[in-house]
Amino acid sequence: MFLRLFASLSVAVSLSSCGQNIQKSEVKSYILGVSQEHSAYKPLIKSLIANYNASVGSTVLEFSDSMDSVNSPILITKGLETRDGKVGWGQWSSSTERKGTTVPLPGANATETTKYSLQVEFDEDFLSSNSKESAAGIPNYEVQKLFAHEIGHGFQMEHDPDVKQIMYLDISGEKSFDTYWPRVRSFFAL
C-alpha cells in the first residue's frame, strides 16, 4: 500500500454514471530509489530529497533502500548527455485500477484508484562532477536545480516560458523558485 498520512494526497470523490456508484481516489505517493550499482549516489539523492522536502514544507518525496518498495526510480546513466544532449529527464505516469462490478448495473458499486509515480534520469558525470566527492555527497546549486526541474516534470509540470524560472527549458544560470514551490504545494493540495 502506498497510502501514507503525510506523504500522499488521497482524495475521494463519488460520482454516479448509469446508476453505478464509482468511488474514485487518487494517490500521490512518490518513493524514490536508485539501483544497487549506483548505491554510491544514495547519500547525494537522500540529501537532495531532504532539501526538497524542507523547501516544500512537507514530505512529498521519500527514499527507499529496497527497490521492491520504490515506485519512482532514479536512473543514473553514464553518457546521457552525449546520447541525448541533456543532463536529465523527468516524466510522470499513472495507473488506474478498477475494482468491483464493471457492468453498469443500477446500484452496483465500483472503486477506481489512480496511483501516480514519476521517473527521472540523470547524467552520471554531471552528478559526480557537481557534488563533493565525499561520503556525504553534498549537492551544489547545479545539481539542486537539475533535481528540482526533473522532479517538477514528475509532478506534471510543463516548461515555463519565463527564462528566469526553474521550469524554463534551460536551467543554466541563476533561476527563481518563487512560482515553483507554490505549484508543488498546490499539486499536493498543501
Ligand SMILES: [Zn+2]
Ligand atoms: Zn524540462
